[in-house]
Amino acid sequence: MFSNTPPHFIRRFIPFIFTFAPLFNVSAADEPIPDHLVELAWAYAISTEKPPPLPEDTLKHSLPDTPLTFTREEITGKRNGVAFQDAPADWYPGDHPEMPEIYAKGDPSRNIIACALCHYPNGKGKAENAPPAGQDKRYLLQQLLDFKNDNRNGAEPRKSNYQLMVDTAKGMTLEEMEAVSAYMGSMPWTQWIQVIETDTVPKTYLRGGLHIAIEGEGAGTEPIGKRIIETPVDSYRTEFLRDPRSGFIAYVPPGSIQQGAELVYTGGNGKTLQCIICHGADLNGIGNIPGIASRSPSYMARQLNDMKQRTRNGEMAALMHPVVQNLSSEDILNIVAYLTSIPAPAPNYDPFKH
Numbered sequence: 001m002f003s004n005t006p007p008h009f010i011r012r013f014i015p016f017i018f019t020f021a022p023l024f025n026v027s028a029a030d031e032p033i034p035d036h037l038v039e040l041a042w043a044y045a046i047s048t049e050k051p052p053p054l055p056e057d058t059l060k061h062s063l064p065d066t067p068l069t070f071t072r073e074e075i076t077g078k079r080n081g082v083a084f085q086d087a088p089a090d091w092y093p094g095d096h097p098e099m100p101e102i103y104a105k106g107d108p109s110r111n112i113i114a115c116a117l118c119h120y121p122n123g124k125g126k127a128e129n130a131p132p133a134g135q136d137k138r139y140l141l142q143q144l145l146d147f148k149n150d151n152r153n154g155a156e157p158r159k160s161n162y163q164l165m166v167d168t169a170k171g172m173t174l175e176e177m178e179a180v181s182a183y184m185g186s187m188p189w190t191q192w193i194q195v196i197e198t199d200t201v202p203k204t205y206l207r208g209g210l211h212i213a214i215e216g217e218g219a220g221t222e223p224i225g226k227r228i229i230e231t232p233v234d235s236y237r238t239e240f241l242r243d244p245r246s247g248f249i250a251y252v253p254p255g256s257i258q259q260g261a262e263l264v265y266t267g268g269n270g271k272t273l274q275c276i277i278c279h280g281a282d283l284n285g286i287g288n289i290p291g292i293a294s295r296s297p298s299y300m301a302r303q304l305n306d307m308k309q310r311t312r313n314g315e316m317a318a319l320m321h322p323v324v325q326n327l328s329s330e331d332i333l334n335i336v337a338y339l340t341s342i343p344a345p346a347p348n349y350d351p352f353k354h
């Protein structure tokens, strides 16, 4: 297609830019980080310092309301210390239909990692990945094809889990993509993130693309600034046990929800388009257009910026280009603060129990 010419053209030249970089005495480390990645650093959550290691052990661990117990290796799907080999723990099999085998286990021989590891068996996902549950299956299939065909990538090249998603999609057959899309789409989206408007936030550090509240030495609060800080309600449950019933808190700046609502419903005097035209009156999606209410603000901010930077460039993303082209990073923050604050139906457990 004609409109695909510029990106392919540019991509062909990327290797040359890197090859010749030393001639001009520019190394990747010296490259200034573009403004949008500095302003939206909270959404991409790239750690430049090595976080403290998780305390590992070989004990069987448990969670409330399930008879199942798992070791850390079983929780993470490791085998003899090697990641991405086995199905990760499925703590609450009654919370979801039977998973397609590829969703539960992946296939190491084709570099396909178990979807359940990053998106959880229930498709709720963590802030650094994505929340596919409850989206239309045609939309989900299109996204997997976009990853596979290099039409969807992140604007932040240092976000390493992105490549794992792309490699996973590249290994899959069309039949597998259809099966997992139907599976993810069959589960309803329910409340997962609690939004709190506030001036101050707990001090956090970054691990694997997640903001984790500092406990003990170094703990305290700091001004929120122009950031959203999305952090597990209970970091031990999320990080160590990977509890798919334990949700997130999103701290957002004062006034952001109201300013975001204005852009979402009015389009801000032509700055953007009214989201309800395509995403439905309740913003839960129509037809093959995805729902955007009540989902991870970090994830959604990355999408709006990735589409603005044109690294998310599938056929359907073209409809979003006029929406995002004039949005500032602060507009993006305000919009996602509002979208996440829209309540979703409650699940049959309390995602905010500490």
Ligand code: HEC
Binding pocket: 102, 103, 112, 113, 114, 115, 116, 117, 118, 119, 128, 129, 130, 131, 132, 135, 140, 141, 143, 144, 154, 161, 162, 164, 165, 168, 180, 181, 290, 299, 302, 303
């Ligand atoms: C290593 C972690 C990881 C694994 C394993 C993984 N994903 Fe993903 N997935 C991601 C990331 C990261 C994104 C994109 C996040 C972003 O854009 O910021 C993503 C996005 C998606 C999306 C897009 C959601 C949307 O709303 O547009 C779908 C669909 C998806 N993944 C399906 C799958 C399926 C199916 C599997 C298994 C076959 C899988 N993923 C395995 C990390 C993972």
Ligand code: HEC
Binding pocket: 142, 263, 264, 272, 273, 274, 275, 276, 277, 278, 279, 289, 290, 291, 292, 300, 303, 304, 312, 314, 315, 316, 317, 318, 319, 320, 323, 335
């Ligand atoms: C003209 C139709 C249209 C309008 C108006 C529109 N969108 Fe979209 N939006 C889409 C389509 C189509 C997609 C799917 C893009 C793709 O497949 O890559 C999408 C995707 C998205 C996504 C990514 C969802 C995900 O799970 O990855 C977000 C976030 C989003 N839109 C936010 C908004 C916001 C906020 C507004 C209003 C300011 C808006 N959209 C207005 C059509 C529209």
